[in-house]
Amino acid sequence: xxxxxxxxxxxxxxxxxxxxxxxxxxxxxxxxxxxxxxxxxxxxxxxxxxxxxxxxxxxxxxxxxxxxxxxxxxxxxxxxxxxxxxxxxxxxxxxxxxxxxxxxxxxxxxxxxxxxxxxxxxxxxxxxxxxxxxxxxxxxxxxxxxxxxxxxxxxxxxxxx
Amino acid sequence: xxxxxxxxxxxxxxxxxxxxxxxxxxxxxxxxxxxxxxxxxxxxxxxxxxxxxxxxxxxxxxxxxxxxxxxxxxxxxxxxxxxxxxxxxxxxxxxxxxxxxxxxxxxxxxxxxxxxxxxxxxxxxxxxxxxxxxxxxxxxxxxxxxxxxxxxxxxxxxxxx
DNA sequence: TATATTCCTACAATAATGGTAGGATTTAAA
DNA sequence: TTTAAATCCTACCATTATTGTAGGAATATA
Numbered sequence: 086x087x088x089x090x091x092x093x094x095x096x097x098x099x100x101x102x103x104x105x106x107x108x109x110x111x112x113x114x115x116x117x118x119x120x121x122x123x124x125x126x127x128x129x130x131x132x133x134x135x136x137x138x139x140x141x142x143x144x145x146x147x148x149x150x151x152x153x154x155x156x157x158x159x160x161x162x163x164x165x166x167x168x169x170x171x172x173x174x175x176x177x178x179x180x181x182x183x184x185x186x187x188x189x190x191x192x193x194x195x196x197x198x199x200x201x202x203x204x205x206x207x208x209x210x211x212x213x214x215x216x217x218x219x220x221x222x223x224x225x226x227x228x229x230x231x232x233x234x235x236x237x238x239x240x241x242x243x244x245x246x
Numbered sequence: 247x248x249x250x251x252x253x254x255x256x257x258x259x260x261x262x263x264x265x266x267x268x269x270x271x272x273x274x275x276x277x278x279x280x281x282x283x284x285x286x287x288x289x290x291x292x293x294x295x296x297x298x299x300x301x302x303x304x305x306x307x308x309x310x311x312x313x314x315x316x317x318x319x320x321x322x323x324x325x326x327x328x329x330x331x332x333x334x335x336x337x338x339x340x341x342x343x344x345x346x347x348x349x350x351x352x353x354x355x356x357x358x359x360x361x362x363x364x365x366x367x368x369x370x371x372x373x374x375x376x377x378x379x380x381x382x383x384x385x386x387x388x389x390x391x392x393x394x395x396x397x398x399x400x401x402x403x404x405x406x407x
Numbered sequence: 408t409a410t411a412t413t414c415c416t417a418c419a420a421t422a423a424t425g426g427t428a429g430g431a432t433t434t435a436a437a
Numbered sequence: 438t439t440t441a442a443a444t445c446c447t448a449c450c451a452t453t454a455t456t457g458t459a460g461g462a463a464t465a466t467a
Contacts, residue, residue, distance in 0.1 A: 086364065087248060087423095088335040088357060089455065096353050112412065126457055132414065145465025146411040161356065174249040191379045192257050195322065196249060199367050203247065206363050210356055218352045248454095251425060273443060287426055293445065306434025307442045414463070424453070432445070437438100 091168040094122050095130050099164055102140065103156035103212040104219065110142075110149030130168055137167040156216060162207035173200045252329040255283050256291050260325055263301065264317040264373040265380065271303075271310030291329055298328040317377060323368035334361045 098116050105111055113131060117124040131150055135142040139159060141151045152159065166172055173179045175196040181187035259277050266272055274292060278285040292311055296303040300320060302312045313320065327333055334340045336357040342348035 086330065086333045086335050086361070087455095088360070091456085093336060093353065093357075096356075100352065110412090114412085123457065125459080128413070129415090129457095135413090142413060143465090144413045144463075146409095147466055148412045148464080150413090169247065172247045174247050175254060191261065191376050192254065194379070195257075195368070195371055195376075196254075199249070199364055200247070202363050202367050203360055206360050207356070215352045215356075218355070248424095250423090271443090275443080284426065286428080289444070290426095290446090296444090303444060304434090305432075305444045307440090308435055309433080309443045311444090409467090411466080412464080415461090417459085419458075420456085422453100422455070425451090427450075428448085430446085433443080435440105435442085437440075 086174065088165065089169060090126075091130055092165040094120070094127060095134060095164050095168040096161060098122070098127060098131065099134070099139070099152070099159065100212055100215050100219075102150060102152050103159075103216055106156075107151075110147070110151050112149040115149075134164065134167055137163070139163060139167065152212075155213070157211050157213035159212045160208050161210045161212075161215075162204045165207055166204070172204060173197070247335065249326065250330060251287075252291055253326040255281070255288060256295060256325050256329045257322060259283070259288060259292065260295070260300070260313070260320065261373055261376050261380075263311060263313050264320075264377055267317075268312075271308070271312050273310040276310075295325065295328055298324070300324060300328065313373070316374070318372050318374035320373045321369045322371045322376075323365045326368055327365070333365060334358070 097120050101116050101120060102111060113124055113127050116122070117127045120127075131140060131142070134140050135150070139153055141153050143149055143151070171179050173196065175193065177184045177187050177190070177193055178197045178200055184190065184193075187193055258281050262277050262281060263272060274285055274288050277283070278288045281288075292301065292303070295301050296311070299314055302314050304310055304312070332340050334357065336354065338345045338348050338351070338354055339358045339361055345351065345354075348354055
């Protein structure tokens, strides 16, 4: 059971982007140094997030990255899935043909439930939630849906929105 | 995100042990061949399960393994944790000293919640549940608490037991 | 034109996974 | 008492995944 540095770095970088809330693109150099992540490694991570449409990249001098959506509209499962790839704890969950007994495999059902549950937890957190946890006041344009307005126990639904 | 072959093999081996419900110890040779797991590898896995008290090993000729408790009293989280070790998706969850910012780290809280949730799902399944899913009738001595008698949505409580 | 940035691809060190090999030990059965 | 079948123990190893590094190419601003 592991979420690799990719998933963690991506989450932290996105959170920093959200907290900066800059109208100008934020260069990775800034984020890499404040998060103590290798710039080159972070470049690769952010490129894939850009490919997935979670951030907008601006090339050239005074370029950098911007969130593609408001922080309340970006959830952790999107970030983690993008950089980690398949989140199934067992590959047969994603590709049933890997094992001849997939159709009747009891434990496979459990591994699938584990994956669904993990993604449910991650989907329940938006960047806005994380900002709130960091003690930041919510921005005006994301105040419509309060981060903590969702039912606390329903982890399969998105908090916030 | 991965549950390695150790966790999967251990689960399948324990399920087979439960389904055989043999009063005599079941030798690993039997399980290894029916589950198509390398005998030597399975030996190591079962040794650690025995060390954790989940099975009883009987050495010598006509030896083998027995469940240490009724199938309804053994849950998947015990099995998986024993063979996989630390289930935290990020090591700082278990050892906060690995990162100076653990005390104030927002994402760390999420990784911890992910771990708790996964273990909750696994704890909600006993070997008896898996047997029931395999279509086996419940054994008399575990019929008192029906495997599916627990509230369906409460994944943090044990089903059965 | 110089500079700061993202983008792309290849390489590499390290760690984790998934075993194998070879016995030593134990114990029931022949 | 011997033999055989089983667990137990430890070391090794091949493969894969992780976690980067390196070097530049492309892009766009100042």
